[in-house]
Amino acid sequence: MRSAPTILHLDMDAFYASVEQASKPSLRGKAVIVGGLGPRGVVATASYEARVLGVHSAMPMSQARRLAPNAAYLVPRFALYRSISDQVMALLRALSPLVEPLSLDEAFVDLEAGGTAWDERSARLAGTKLRADIRAVTGLTGSVGLAASKMLAKIASEEAKPDGLVVIEPGTERAMLEPMPVRTLPGVGPATGDHLRRAGIHTVGEIAEAGEDELVRLLGKAHGHALYAMALARDDRPVVAERETKSVSVEDTYDVDIHDRVRVGLEVQRLADRCVRRLRGAGLSGRTIVLKVRRYDFSTLTRSETLRGPTDDPAVVREAAARLLDSVDTTGGVRLLGVGVSGLADYTQEDLFAQAAGGAGEETPEGEEPETAPEPRPETPAERRWPAGHDVRHAEHGHGWVQGSGLGRVTVRFETPGSAPGRVKTFRVDDPALEPADPLPLVDDPPDLLETTGTRGTPDAPSRPRPLEA
Ligand code: TTP
Ligand code: MG
Ligand code: MG
DSSP, X not given: OOSSOOEEEEEETTHHHHHHHHHOGGGTTSOEEEEOOSTTOBEEEEOHHHXXXXXXXXXXXXXXXXXXXXXXXXXXXXXXXXXXXXXXXXXXXXXXXXXXXXXXXXXXXXXXXXXXXXXXXXXXXXXXXXXXXXXXXXSOOEEEEEXXXXXXXXXXXXXXXXXXXXXXXXXXXXXXXXXXXXXXXXXXXXXXXHHHHHTTOOBHHHHHHHXXXXXXXXHOHHHHHHHHHHHTTOOOOXXXXXXXXXXXXXXXXXXXXXXXXXXXXXHHHHHHHHHHHHHHHTTOOEEEEEEEEXXXXXXXXXXXXXXXXXXXXXXXXXXXXXXXXXXXXXXXXXEEEEEEEEEEXXXXXXXXXXXXXXXXXXXXXXXXXXXXXXXXXXXXXXXXHSXXXXXXXXXXXXXXXXEEXXXXXXXXXXXXXXXXXXXXXXXXXXXXXXXXXXXOOSSSSOOOHHHHXXXXXXXXXXXXXXOOOO
């Protein structure tokens, strides 16, 4: 493990809800809940004002409404969140080529690899400047953790929340971890947590005390070994930038998250078949089967399995994909699924990529079965046309957002990110003067920080000490 806290973990605070508050002045400082508003909807996130009332992610919306009857309830606007995520990730990439996004609002950055930091002081400066830059460009707050490993950097950013920065100084990590609950460690979900609890292990310190043999006995070799190392703060996992993988793959994005496990399984089988058709169409075979799953929060994970020899057999690919799916938790819902085959023979790769590029990315080529129709949304037509929280424009009153709709009426609050809190007016849902609108930028005139970003070479930051010349 490195000796300086130069791995940075950033996570935006109450991300979707904060974006909504930044875009709607009347909601700042108020309880805001973003999620599915239909009968089976769940909370995606809640503003910190709503968390005080007990509302949190993944809670059924009906329960949230009981806890916070006066909160603002909004439908997520993924395209907007993604565009803001892009701005944040661009700021991170200015710090280092090694940026590993984990979801829309979260990433690891190896500051040392970027030459941005090499000791505690320079790391702290880089983290502080990053938080200020994110605020200047997006108007939002993010929390930063700095440590000598990924695990600790992530724990640090969690400690820093909301709107803070925490550095874990090398040498202090074991004492800090000791009293923390086992769930703090990566890879300890509810099931492993229960398992450990039944063995009388509640804290990270108790894992360390139990010893490696006991952990392996309880959890199996791979998991037990890894968890014991984490409990001793040993974590050498590198920050890995997203790389292009060379493969034939197909994927589908779903309009409505799929929660049903059986349906997820069927979709994966269908994608496996499509992938093999494409593989065969190109006269190829490959050894590694890859499953890609993007979850409700845009965190994306891939699982792969390498076979002994190359295959283009649909049954083999289907089975491998199903095995890979077994190891993925999809309880929160799935937005995207993909199946790919890589490990292709070199001599055919060039043709393949020409073909992939010509095929416009991941779309279904002609002649294949049509995409599945999106599931119908449970809302009424008025609510579908005027979802709560979405932007609108009125010919006379200007830009606003839908506060609610029903019974043939839609209520609009007229305000913009830069305005004072606005007034509410009600219209008929078919009012010809009212039309849906694109979101406005959260910050009117964001500074172009990417031109000058980087602590290197700017007057307010130290530059890396140069070795003394001989
Ligand atoms: P998180 O970073 O887990 O949560 P957050 O940013 O809302 O709050 P904080 O980090 O300050 O604790 O998730 C990022 C976004 O992902 C979140 O704003 C909404 C979405 N999300 C869901 O849709 N469902 C979920 O169960 C979770 C946890 C998050
Ligand atoms: Mg967050
Ligand atoms: Mg997050």
